[in-house]
Amino acid sequence: MKCEQYQELFTDYMNKQLTTEQQTELETHVAGCDSCGHELAAMKELWDELGDMETPEPSVNIRVKFYAMLDTYTASVAEKRGFWDRVTDNSSRLWQLQPRWPLAYSMIVVLISFACGYWVFYSSRTDKQDQQLQALSSQVHELRQTMMLALLENPSASERMRGVSYTSEIKHADKQVISALLATLNNDPNVNVRLSTLDALAHLSDHPEVRAGLIRSILDQDSPLMQSAIADVMLKLQEKRSIGSFKELLKQKDLDRRVREKIKETITQLI
Amino acid sequence: MGLLFERYHRILYGFLFHMTYNRESSEDMVQTVFYKMLKYRNSFTGDGEFMAWMYQIARNVLKDSYKKKSENVSHYDVADFADRIDGGTAADEQFEIKQTRTELHSAMKNLSDDHREVLIMSRLQELKYQEIAQILQTTEGAVKVRAHRAMQELKQVYLKRKC
Numbered sequence: 500m501k502c503e504q505y506q507e508l509f510t511d512y513m514n515k516q517l518t519t520e521q522q523t524e525l526e527t528h529v530a531g532c533d534s535c536g537h538e539l540a541a542m543k544e545l546w547d548e549l550g551d552m553e554t555p556e557p558s559v560n561i562r563v564k565f566y567a568m569l570d571t572y573t574a575s576v577a578e579k580r581g582f583w584d585r586v587t588d589n590s591s592r593l594w595q596l597q598p599r600w601p602l603a604y605s606m607i608v609v610l611i612s613f614a615c616g617y618w619v620f621y622s623s624r625t626d627k628q629d630q631q632l633q634a635l636s637s638q639v640h641e642l643r644q645t646m647m648l649a650l651l652e653n654p655s656a657s658e659r660m661r662g663v664s665y666t667s668e669i670k671h672a673d674k675q676v677i678s679a680l681l682a683t684l685n686n687d688p689n690v691n692v693r694l695s696t697l698d699a700l701a702h703l704s705d706h707p708e709v710r711a712g713l714i715r716s717i718l719d720q721d722s723p724l725m726q727s728a729i730a731d732v733m734l735k736l737q738e739k740r741s742i743g744s745f746k747e748l749l750k751q752k753d754l755d756r757r758v759r760e761k762i763k764e765t766i767t768q769l770i
Numbered sequence: 771m772g773l774l775f776e777r778y779h780r781i782l783y784g785f786l787f788h789m790t791y792n793r794e795s796s797e798d799m800v801q802t803v804f805y806k807m808l809k810y811r812n813s814f815t816g817d818g819e820f821m822a823w824m825y826q827i828a829r830n831v832l833k834d835s836y837k838k839k840s841e842n843v844s845h846y847d848v849a850d851f852a853d854r855i856d857g858g859t860a861a862d863e864q865f866e867i868k869q870t871r872t873e874l875h876s877a878m879k880n881l882s883d884d885h886r887e888v889l890i891m892s893r894l895q896e897l898k899y900q901e902i903a904q905i906l907q908t909t910e911g912a913v914k915v916r917a918h919r920a921m922q923e924l925k926q927v928y929l930k931r932k933c
Contacts (some may be wrong), residue, residue: 508919554784
């Protein structure tokens with residue numbers, strides 16, 4: 500290496516930035532080279548002087564000023580932050596403060612209790628409603644029954660027929676209704692009322708009392724219309740127990756001829 | 771932030787003082803640098819690079835101050851600084867030291883900013899080339915070359931003044 504190249508390394512040498520190899524190489528060269536030795540000595544002097552350059556201590560003011568600035572800055576930052584920022588900050592801090600699992604657990608407990616409460620109250624409320632509805636409908640039912648029974652007592656034939664027609668709306672006819680209808684069937688002076696009563700009773704044929712009553716009433720009817728109508732109903736119901744009553748009826752001498760034929764036909768069909 | 775101040779403000783002040791040789795403006799600039807660090811603290815990431823970050827801000831502050839001062843030519847209160855040097859040394863010796871240092875200061879003052887900067891960092895602040903390279907955002911090799919040239923320039927200027 501030339502002297503110039505070594506001299507380029509002087510700064511690094513003084514700065515202790517050379518590798519040990521480079522350092523020993525440079526030192527050997529400088530020891531043997533006068534010009535380089537002088538150069539390095541001069542540089543070293545300058546370097547040392549540079550290092551001895553005094554840096555004054557900053558004044559006390561610098562610290563005071565800094566802390567004043569820091570305070571002002573933090574205050575201004577705090578002021579700038581809006582109300583909502585603080586609220587969200589605090590709530591998030593609350594979340595951080597709380598151990599998360601217990602908080603989540605208690606939230607779940609609260610939710611479950613809400614659900615239970617809702618379920619209990621809701622179901623009890625529907626029960627209540629059902630009960631109320633049932634009570635109400637039974638009241639309506641009773642009302643209708645009473646009205647029907649009252650209408651059957653009415654002197655006007657059309658009113659009595661209206662009463663009979665109500666029975667189709669009564670789902671569960673009780674004994675009182677059936678006996679009232681049967682009484683109407685046997686005793687009502689108006690043929691039309693009796694015919695519609697027969698219709699109504701035919702709908703209630705599920706009840707054994709109705710069937711028995713109908714069979715009994717075969718002999719009580721004197722109108723040919725009623726007699727043939729009962730025969731139709733009996734045929735429809737396939738009521739074999741009515742055959743005896745019909746045979747009794749056939750023994751009556753004043754029986755209408757066409758009725759007689761119809762009843763004979765019915766008996767043969769029933770058998 | 772207070773902790774950082776306690777730890778670094780002397781180093782920072784030293785750097786700024788040697789860059790300006792003005793005590794008052796150096797103190798002001800230390801303040802400005804810390805304010806900027808506070809304000810832009812989000813831009814700082816990583817631990818080891820803190821010094822580099824701080825120096826980068828300081829250099830920007832210096833650049834701004836040069837711009838401001840460009841109209842009324844900067845004056846270095848070297849005399850004021852020289853007056854401050856005291857101790858138990860004899861008057862003659864003291865005078866000599868004063869003389870030498872004042873001349874060195876003048877020589878430093880006459881260096882270009884780039885060269886003065888690299889000498890301050892490497893000699894006075896005892897930063898490694900690698901650290902300086904990080905601050906100046908350049909390579910280690912470039913720093914080496916710059917330091918060498920700076921020493922050469924200083925030597926020439928200084929010897930010229932001495933002779």
